[in-house]
Structure formats: C-alpha cells, structure tokens
Amino acid sequence: DFEASFIRLIDKVTNGSRIEINQTGTTLYYQPGLLYGGVLEHDCSPHRSIGYYLESLLCLAPFMKHPLRIVLRGVTNDQVDPSVDVLKATALPLLKKFGIDSESFELKITRRGMPPKGGGEVIFACPVRKVLRPIQFTDPGKIKRIRGTAYSVRVSPQIANRIVDSARSILNKFIPDIYIYTDHMKGTSSGKSPGFGLSLVAETTNGTFLSAELASNPQGQGTAVLPEELGLSCAKLLLEEIYRGGCVDSTNQSLVLLLMTLGQQDVSKVLLGPLSPYTIEFLRHLRSFFQIMFKIEARPPHEELKGGEKVLMTCVGIGFSNLSKTIK
Incomplete structure (x- = not known):
C-alpha cells in the first residue's frame, strides 16, 4: 500500500513515466520520464512516515526541471523511518555542502501526525542545480553542542518536559551546551492520533550533524512507554551514534x-x-x-x-x- 503511494508520488514528480504492475503485484515495469518538479501535493500512506518519501525526494529534488515545492500529508514521526525533524537537521545541511542552497530551500512541519492515523503535514521546497560541487569532508571535528525537539501531540504537555529532563540527566555528563525544545501541538495541528517522542542532534565544530530519535508506540499497539525511559534510551542512542562517528550519520x-x-x-x-x-x-x-x-x-x-x-x-x-x- 505504501509502495503504491510511493509510485504515485514518483509519477507526480516526473513527466512521461510509464509504470505497469501485474495483477498479483509482484513485478513492476518502470520506464522513467523527465524529472519535472513544480508545485505539488501528495497524500502519503499512513503505514510509513513521510520520511520514507522524503528520503528519495532529497535524492531527486536538485535535478528537477523546475524547483520543487511539495506538500506531503501523513505520518510525520514513527518508529521505522527517519522522522522529518531528523532529516531537517541532518540532510539539509548536507545538501548545502554540495552547493544546493537558496532562500527557497526549506523543510517545514506545519502539522504533526503520529501513527496509526497520521494527519500531519510537511512542506518541502528545494532549488535546482546544474552541477554539484565535489566535497572533501574528512575531519568531523569535536562535538560542540546538542540540540533536540521533544514533541507531544494529543497528550499532556507535561510529557515533553519529562522527556527533556531524563535525556539531559545523561547528556549533561557529556557536554554542557544542550538545549532541547519542547513542541506541543494543539488542536488541528496535532494530527489524529496521540503520541510523543524525541529527536536529538549533535553538532560538531566542523558542521557535522549526528542524530538519533525515538517515538512512542502507536495507540493500541505494544506496551505503553514511559516518557522518562524514552528520554534515557534516546540519549543513549545519540551517544552510540557519536561513538560510531564519521562526518555523516548512519541515516x-x-x-x-x-x-x-x-x-x-x-x-x-x-x-x-x-x-x-x-x-x-x-x-x-x-x-x-x-x-x-x-x-x-x-x-x-x-x-x-x-x-x-x-x-x-x-x-x-x-x-x-x-x-x-x-x-x-
């Protein structure tokens, strides 16, 4: 289902693609067309998060005919794919290193949506480039600060603060410069399902971004997660990512x-x-x-x-x- 939605998205972005799927849905014939771009909207399947669709758009967007500006609706944060927060903090600075940068380059969350029902909305805009510049990116530098977002939708706003306190309890031993924003969405901008989560990004002196994130279990699936535990395990994941190191994080x-x-x-x-x-x-x-x-x-x-x-x-x-x- 989410794969069919992905194929429809690729079809919207391109001009002249030919796609044939057999009746059992096991083989796909795809003849690519021109990457066209333009101003688009797409409703993503709620089975996978918007990050799943954005990852491929980030690869294609710089090579369009017209600058891409697309509104994606669906699940913004889940446990499978990289969330929109993490892609915004890590993938955008990465593209800027290749010379893809202008005022119109943005990734904005207008509504959050948690699984299973979604209801989130994201705006992604990217300029086009004729060529990419080569990079020499071999020195990751030292970690200088940690930033993060603790979000909560359709639950008590106090939960976000509890996540922040528990995450700081670990990270303060590592580095003092930590700031974790709390993002509590109300009303229509909070999507259709309750949930909470945390995304953390460590920035180094040379402009490397390493990220980690966790989200709560979807409503009605699995055991309930304590916000304190979620904060602790997300902080440990970030330290694990920093230990792995390198100039680009694993996502x-x-x-x-x-x-x-x-x-x-x-x-x-x-x-x-x-x-x-x-x-x-x-x-x-x-x-x-x-x-x-x-x-x-x-x-x-x-x-x-x-x-x-x-x-x-x-x-x-x-x-x-x-x-x-x-x-x-």
Missing part, C-alpha cells in the same frame, strides 16, 4: 554517497562511521547503475579520532549535469 550515508557519485569529474572524499547494511547494498546499486567503484580505506581509531572504526570513502564523480534545468 544519511547513502544520500552523501549518491551526491558524491553525481558530482563533477573530480575527487570527493568523505569519512564515515561503520557502514550500515543499507549503505552496503546501496553501493552495489551505484556500481550497477553508474559503474562507479568507491575506494574504501579503513581507519583504525587513534588518539584524535576516538570511537568506532572509521571508513574513508573516495570516488571520482561521473560529471552528471542537469540537462532539464531551464536556463533563465
């Missing part, structure tokens, strides 16, 4: 590798933490689509780079340029 590894591949014919380097299974599979896809191989060097931890094993990824871009971009 955006595949995005950065794709943008490096599509860069100009120049060398790009990025230092990542341990590769997630998804990223490893993604590298195989890059090899089959673009015939591009990354040079992968393991960096054992030493005095400066503490934490987990690091991997230095190097590649030469294929020199992709956006042919459909209209020249003004």
